[in-house]
Amino acid sequence: MERNTLGCFFVVCIFYTALAGDSCSLELRPSRVVVAFGETVTVSCVASRPVRVLGWESAVGATHTLNDQAVQWKVDSLIDWIEEPICYGVFFTAPRQCEEKLNLVLYKSPDTVSISLNHTGTMVEGKEYQLVCEVQNIAPVQYLTLRWYRGEREVYNHSFSDLTPTTPVQVSSSLLITPSVADHGVQYKCMAELDLGIDGPQPTPRVTSQPLDIAVQYAPLFSSAADESLELSKGEEATLNCTATGNPPPTYTWSTTALLPLEKTEDLPVLTSTSLRPGTYTCTASNILGKRSKQFVIKPRA
Numbered sequence: 001m002e003r004n005t006l007g008c009f010f011v012v013c014i015f016y017t018a019l020a021g022d023s024c025s026l027e028l029r030p031s032r033v034v035v036a037f038g039e040t041v042t043v044s045c046v047a048s049r050p051v052r053v054l055g056w057e058s059a060v061g062a063t064h065t066l067n068d069q070a071v072q073w074k075v076d077s078l079i080d081w082i083e084e085p086i087c088y089g090v091f092f093t094a095p096r097q098c099e100e101k102l103n104l105v106l107y108k109s110p111d112t113v114s115i116s117l118n119h120t121g122t123m124v125e126g127k128e129y130q131l132v133c134e135v136q137n138i139a140p141v142q143y144l145t146l147r148w149y150r151g152e153r154e155v156y157n158h159s160f161s162d163l164t165p166t167t168p169v170q171v172s173s174s175l176l177i178t179p180s181v182a183d184h185g186v187q188y189k190c191m192a193e194l195d196l197g198i199d200g201p202q203p204t205p206r207v208t209s210q211p212l213d214i215a216v217q218y219a220p221l222f223s224s225a226a227d228e229s230l231e232l233s234k235g236e237e238a239t240l241n242c243t244a245t246g247n248p249p250p251t252y253t254w255s256t257t258a259l260l261p262l263e264k265t266e267d268l269p270v271l272t273s274t275s276l277r278p279g280t281y282t283c284t285a286s287n288i289l290g291k292r293s294k295q296f297v298i299k300p301r302a
């Protein structure tokens, strides 16, 4: 029972020494460092009591001093995806050894951010398409947010905080869209943003894709679909405007209940004439996606 308690005490004691920074008497300045790939990094390790050996254990820039109470870890151009460096001290008095691990974040903006569509040619309104944004060679991906924009408005964002690699990776995000007429001529783009925290670079590093132009095929549409009626005196000029929008651009046909046949109206969106007789004129705008008709009723002026 006694031994047990003692052992327990011992374990707790050892834990305490290893975990608590204070009792370690080592301080890293700064304790977290965010470095861009290829940039310089300098961190000081300072001991708060006399030390026999003070050093940095690291795959690059390892160093140590004897009897000095400070030692610098310095790399002129950090281009290695190394483990976090550790500062260690060997002291004259207990606790005789301890260490502190540096919180090192080496980051790299993506080489490219590109956007693509799982389809070639024009989109058709009402159908579903997949946009894919691909990010090449980014690190650390857990700090990445991919933002999707429709025009200037953010419509979706994708985080990768559940991933763990610290070395550069390729990631992608997809967005499903069902374009409508309102999407014709709209641009989509995506932006990769690395938010590395308050000690990271400000503004946050961002890379934006080329915009993807959306072209949507849609059936003819009148700005006002309501039938129109006009009163005309004999010989008065009338303008019947059947202009519709559509993609591909609509073609037009006209028909009438008036007694005189229409002449030369083939594919005219606007009919302007002084010889229109009373009656109903029907115009049809068509393209490969459909057709829409509009009626103009001409009455004799009383």
Ligand SMILES: *[C@@H]1O[C@H](CO)[C@@H](O)[C@H](O)[C@H]1NC(C)=O
Binding pocket: 118, 119, 128, 129, 130, 176
């Ligand atoms: C594109 O993706 C959408 C949604 O996943 C799918 O419905 C459509 O069939 C895909 N089109 C092509 C050409 O792969």
Ligand SMILES: *[C@@H]1O[C@H](CO)[C@@H](O)[C@H](O)[C@H]1NC(C)=O
Binding pocket: 145, 155, 156, 157
């Ligand atoms: C992602 O979008 C949601 C809503 O769409 C928003 O609440 C959130 O703040 C965004 N996240 C980031 C990191 O911007």
Ligand SMILES: *[C@@H]1O[C@H](CO)[C@@H](O)[C@H](O)[C@H]1NC(C)=O
Binding pocket: 223, 241, 242, 243, 244, 270
């Ligand atoms: C016909 O209407 C369209 C819009 O619906 C307009 O842009 C065009 O100028 C009009 N044309 C004439 C000749 O009035």
